[in-house]
Amino acid sequence: MMDSKYALPKFSFNFFKRFENGILGINARNLYYVSQNSFDDLKLVDNKLETKELLQENNIPTAKVYATISNRSELSKFDFSKLPSDFVIKPVKGFGGEGIIVIVKKEDDGFIDIKGNKYSLGDMKRHIIETLDGTFSLGGAKDTAFFEHRLILHSSFKPLVYSGIADIRVIVYRNIPVLAMTRLPTEESEGKANLHMGAVGAGIDIATGKTTTAAQHGKKILEIPHTGEKIEGFKIPMWDKVLEVSSKCQISSGLGYVGVDIVLDEKLGPLVLELNARPGLGIQIANDITLRDRLERVEELEINDPLEAVKTAKELFRN
Amino acid sequence: MDKKLFTSLLLLSLIISLSVAVLACEDDSDCDEGEYCDNGDCIADDEPEEEPDCVDDSDCAEGEYCDEGECLPDEEEEEANETEELLDCEDDGDCDEGEYCDEGECLPDEEEEESEEESDEPEEEPDCENDEDCDDWELCEDGECVLEEEPKEETEVVVEEEPQEVIVEEPPEEFICQNDEDCDDDELCEDGECVEIELEEVEALLYDDEFFIRKGSPFLVDAYDSDFDEDLDSIVWDFGDGVIMNGSEVQHIYNTSGVYTLTLRIFNEDYESSTTARVVVYKSLMTLVVDGKTSETELNQIENLALSYGIMLESISLPVNYFQSDYLAREIYAKKLAEHEDAIISSSKIIIKTDGFSGLIALSQFSRDQEINLKSKQIFFLSDHISDSLAKVASYIAPILDAKDLVLTSNSNLAAIFALGESKDLEKLGSKYTVLDSEANESPFNIASSFIGYLAFSGISLNTLILLLMLPVAATIVVFFRQIIGIQTFGVFAPSLIAISLLATGLWYGLLIFFVLLGLGAFLRYQLKNLKLLGASKISVVLIFVTILMLLLLWAGLTFGVSEIISVTTFPMLIMAFMIERFVSVESERGIKEAITLVSGTLALSVICYFVMSWNLLQMFMLAYPSVIVALFVLNVFFGRWTGMTLFEYRRFKQLR
Numbered sequence: 001m002m003d004s005k006y007a008l009p010k011f012s013f014n015f016f017k018r019f020e021n022g023i024l025g026i027n028a029r030n031l032y033y034v035s036q037n038s039f040d041d042l043k044l045v046d047n048k049l050e051t052k053e054l055l056q057e058n059n060i061p062t063a064k065v066y067a068t069i070s071n072r073s074e075l076s077k078f079d080f081s082k083l084p085s086d087f088v089i090k091p092v093k094g095f096g097g098e099g100i101i102v103i104v105k106k107e108d109d110g111f112i113d114i115k116g117n118k119y120s121l122g123d124m125k126r127h128i129i130e131t132l133d134g135t136f137s138l139g140g141a142k143d144t145a146f147f148e149h150r151l152i153l154h155s156s157f158k159p160l161v162y163s164g165i166a167d168i169r170v171i172v173y174r175n176i177p178v179l180a181m182t183r184l185p186t187e188e189s190e191g192k193a194n195l196h197m198g199a200v201g202a203g204i205d206i207a208t209g210k211t212t213t214a215a216q217h218g219k220k221i222l223e224i225p226h227t228g229e230k231i232e233g234f235k236i237p238m239w240d241k242v243l244e245v246s247s248k249c250q251i252s253s254g255l256g257y258v259g260v261d262i263v264l265d266e267k268l269g270p271l272v273l274e275l276n277a278r279p280g281l282g283i284q285i286a287n288d289i290t291l292r293d294r295l296e297r298v299e300e301l302e303i304n305d306p307l308e309a310v311k312t313a314k315e316l317f318r319n
Numbered sequence: 320m321d322k323k324l325f326t327s328l329l330l331l332s333l334i335i336s337l338s339v340a341v342l343a344c345e346d347d348s349d350c351d352e353g354e355y356c357d358n359g360d361c362i363a364d365d366e367p368e369e370e371p372d373c374v375d376d377s378d379c380a381e382g383e384y385c386d387e388g389e390c391l392p393d394e395e396e397e398e399a400n401e402t403e404e405l406l407d408c409e410d411d412g413d414c415d416e417g418e419y420c421d422e423g424e425c426l427p428d429e430e431e432e433e434s435e436e437e438s439d440e441p442e443e444e445p446d447c448e449n450d451e452d453c454d455d456w457e458l459c460e461d462g463e464c465v466l467e468e469e470p471k472e473e474t475e476v477v478v479e480e481e482p483q484e485v486i487v488e489e490p491p492e493e494f495i496c497q498n499d500e501d502c503d504d505d506e507l508c509e510d511g512e513c514v515e516i517e518l519e520e521v522e523a524l525l526y527d528d529e530f531f532i533r534k535g536s537p538f539l540v541d542a543y544d545s546d547f548d549e550d551l552d553s554i555v556w557d558f559g560d561g562v563i564m565n566g567s568e569v570q571h572i573y574n575t576s577g578v579y580t581l582t583l584r585i586f587n588e589d590y591e592s593s594t595t596a597r598v599v600v601y602k603s604l605m606t607l608v609v610d611g612k613t614s615e616t617e618l619n620q621i622e623n624l625a626l627s628y629g630i631m632l633e634s635i636s637l638p639v640n641y642f643q644s645d646y647l648a649r650e651i652y653a654k655k656l657a658e659h660e661d662a663i664i665s666s667s668k669i670i671i672k673t674d675g676f677s678g679l680i681a682l683s684q685f686s687r688d689q690e691i692n693l694k695s696k697q698i699f700f701l702s703d704h705i706s707d708s709l710a711k712v713a714s715y716i717a718p719i720l721d722a723k724d725l726v727l728t729s730n731s732n733l734a735a736i737f738a739l740g741e742s743k744d745l746e747k748l749g750s751k752y753t754v755l756d757s758e759a760n761e762s763p764f765n766i767a768s769s770f771i772g773y774l775a776f777s778g779i780s781l782n783t784l785i786l787l788l789m790l791p792v793a794a795t796i797v798v799f800f801r802q803i804i805g806i807q808t809f810g811v812f813a814p815s816l817i818a819i820s821l822l823a824t825g826l827w828y829g830l831l832i833f834f835v836l837l838g839l840g841a842f843l844r845y846q847l848k849n850l851k852l853l854g855a856s857k858i859s860v861v862l863i864f865v866t867i868l869m870l871l872l873l874w875a876g877l878t879f880g881v882s883e884i885i886s887v888t889t890f891p892m893l894i895m896a897f898m899i900e901r902f903v904s905v906e907s908e909r910g911i912k913e914a915i916t917l918v919s920g921t922l923a924l925s926v927i928c929y930f931v932m933s934w935n936l937l938q939m940f941m942l943a944y945p946s947v948i949v950a951l952f953v954l955n956v957f958f959g960r961w962t963g964m965t966l967f968e969y970r971r972f973k974q975l976r
Contacts, residue, residue, distance in 0.1 A: 012960040012962045013962065015963065017963065019969075023964060027964070028964075031962050032962065095904065194910070196910050285974070289975075290972075
């Protein structure tokens with residue numbers, strides 16, 4: 001029997017399961033799968049810094065954090081000259097991409113961001129103070145600012161991405177990568193890999209790492225809007241590594257059901273962006289594959305080695 | 320932008336502090352003597368008003384008098400003009416010899432020598448007998464010649480005396496008649512002469528065209544609104560029951576109930592006029608309470624039916640406004656009933672014929688608010704669907720009303736109720752009726768409902784209880800729509816709470832307020848983004864603006880007479896502010912589309928909850944069987960363990976199946 005820490009509900013109702021054809025709906029996801037994530041797990045994934053620490057402890061590649069500033073005295077002591085020439089400054093509790101500055105170049109008297117705006121040292125400090133004061137956090141809670149490695153998207157994605165950074169979402173259950181997609185920012189999504197905002201979700205065949213079908217706004221598409229680039233058949237570089245990292249994430253975090261967000265960095269390869277304890281269901285549409293039956297197929301498996309998990313996944317899930 | 324704000328604030332505070340510093344004085348004590356404080360400046364005080372030379376004449380030198388604080392010499396000519404106020408004399412003794420006192424002024428007597436003599440003993444030797452003895456400008460009065468400008472009182476006395484002389488002096492020389500009897504029949508005695516009567520046109524008019532009289536009580540009526548001459552014209556009343564009376568003011572007692580035609584006829588030889596009025600003679604007075612479900616013609620039919628039984632029906636039509644909820648309506652109904660308090664008090668029976676139990680609740684609210692004792696009255700609640708829950712709810716209301724009887728019966732029994740008249744014997748009603756005891760139901764098996772009954776009896780308004788009991792219903796509905804249908808909302812609370820707000824405001828005004836507040840709030844919230852305030856103060860600032868907007872809405876409600884807007888309280892306002900915050904955060908995280916989806920989902924569910932919560936039958940059911948809440952609990956457990964796809968997901972994943 002499974003060694004899940006969290007018992008499934010003893011009774012549940014679904015009179016229409018035979019009409020569902022293996023689709024995972026939100027009620028089943030919450031009751032069967034998300035419920036396997038404990039409250040502590042949920043708290044962990046909500047904190048980007050803690051997640052990163054955990055991943056680093058377990059030798060899982062993630063964007064490097066150069067420094068954190070959690071109060072004003074830390075800010076006054078902080079030596080900006082130690083920062084690399086390009087980096088990203090982010091609020092830990094930020095939402096909706098607010099409060100993020102992407103610095104691409106360092107000059108003697110300041111920094112240049114990706115849009116070409118110049119930030120003096122004073123501007124930078126002011127921005128950090130605003131972050132600390134909770135300007136960018138939900139509900140205005142006190143926040144921490146951190147400096148992170150600036151991701152450079154693997155160049156092979158270039159034809160598919162309008163601007164911004166594409167990422168890969170892998171659903172992992174029982175340590176096995178079950179379903180994956182890549183989220184491609186579009187003009188409409190303003191360069192964000194956010195399906196709600198109009199990014200394209202392209203399904204990936206677990207076995208081959210090639211893109212299959214794609215959807216935007218919940219509807220199937222074949223080409224990237226505006227550019228007309230054909231989506232199907234794009235080979236994700238370092239695919240096995242991506243799957244291995246995803247599996248590792250679940251093993252080390254202990255989350256029962258997790259969506260792992262990975263970015264392929266030009267130099268560093270797969271880097272874990274964040275873990276998601278309530279991954280969305282739109283991935284089924286992007287892949288044109290139902291998730292429920294896949295989850296049920298791995299339910300009984302007990303594989304604790306990431307490499308073996310990747311092998312099993314590739315055998316089990318061939319699109 | 321924030322810098323600008325800060326600078327302007329700083330400037331403002333600077334200006335305020337400077338203006339305070341510049342003030343030389345705050346009150347006169349801050350200034351030198353001889354100066355006074357005016358708008359913060361010390362001003363030399365050279366105006367004499369402050370220190371008057373004198374208060375009264377004693378402060379002045381002799382030969383001077385005090386006038387408005389100044390001493391003025393007595394000799395001045397102007398003095399004479401001003402003396403009207405300063406009395407030189409009160410009677411002649413105050414004046415010099417040779418002068419007399421007139422209206423407080425010493426006036427010289429006639430400068431002729433005669434006057435000197437007269438002034439000594441004027442009463443013994445009258446200097447005139449009539450006006451001719453006096454000068455042109457004088458009148459003779461009491462033997463004295465007096466100037467024409469005399470006090471009015473005295474002239475009045477003169478006027479009074481004059482007519483006595485006139486009467487005596489002017490007796491008609493040709494004496495024909497002293498009164499009408501001295502003349503022929505068609506003549507009148509006028510100024511002692513017999514004059515032929517000129518008959519004038521008459522017009523019969525009554526002050527009312529309908530009279531309601533209880534059988535056996537005196538009916539007093541007069542013709543004083545008519546145009547007639549009491550002496551010349553004949554006034555005839557026909558009461559319609561065979562009784563005919565004469566006179567301008569008559570009294571009659573009807574012995575049989577029914578509708579009579581009262582005819583007033585006024586006539587003389589030349590002219591004739593008549594008018595009629597309806598006289599409704601009733602055995603008994605009853606009050607009928609109906610709502611908009613009973614049409615005008617239906618109401619007329621009922622009134623006529625009642626009349627045929629000799630029942631006078633005072634009908635109270637409760638206004639129906641589809642824009643407002645039942646909860647609001649019941650409060651309005653209670654006020655409407657209060658307007659007819661007199662009729663209700665004098666009625667022996669009160670009949671309520673409303674859709675659902677609103678009329679009954681309104682009556683209980685009314686009797687409680689107005690402290691009306693209904694002990695002697697029988698109350699009938701007419702309904703074609705007398706369910707157990709209605710009976711149950713009525714059993715809560717019975718002890719509150721504390722009437723002689725509270726009877727539930729069907730509409731078809733209306734005539735039977737009228738037939739009862741003053742009789743209290745319900746047996747005559749026939750078969751179908753339920754009498755509810757005015758003592759509270761004490762069933763140990765239904766603790767919950769006796770508890771609700773106790774609360775209602777102890778003064779908690781039934782409206783409040785219903786609202787409270789409907790809240791779990793609303794929440795369950797929200798859960799159903801979220802779990803089974805798949806509508807996305809801002810949590811479970813928001814739709815239930817907004818639904819309750821809508822019940823307070825009515826649907827349309829509630830939605831209007833919702834959109835106005837949300838639109839403005841969201842707009843403001845985006846503007847505030849640039850201000851870079853901390854989250855908590857952002858919310859507070861939005862709340863401040865929401866408050867200002869609410870005040871404006873209240874003003875608009877008053878100006879345009881929309882009471883629904885006025886009934887919006889802080890509670891829905893806070894819900895709105897909360898929604899605004901959620902809206903903005905969802906918008907920035909998941910885009911405007913998602914945010915709008917959530918808002919519309921929340922609103923749609925709120926409206927659904929509104930309709931369910933205003934469903935009369937359900938309200939009655941929840942009130943009657945409050946233990947149903949336990950069943951709701953079970954239902955929620957079921958929904959909470961429902962793992963099936965939502966209806967919306969079937970559509971979303973259509974292509975996968």
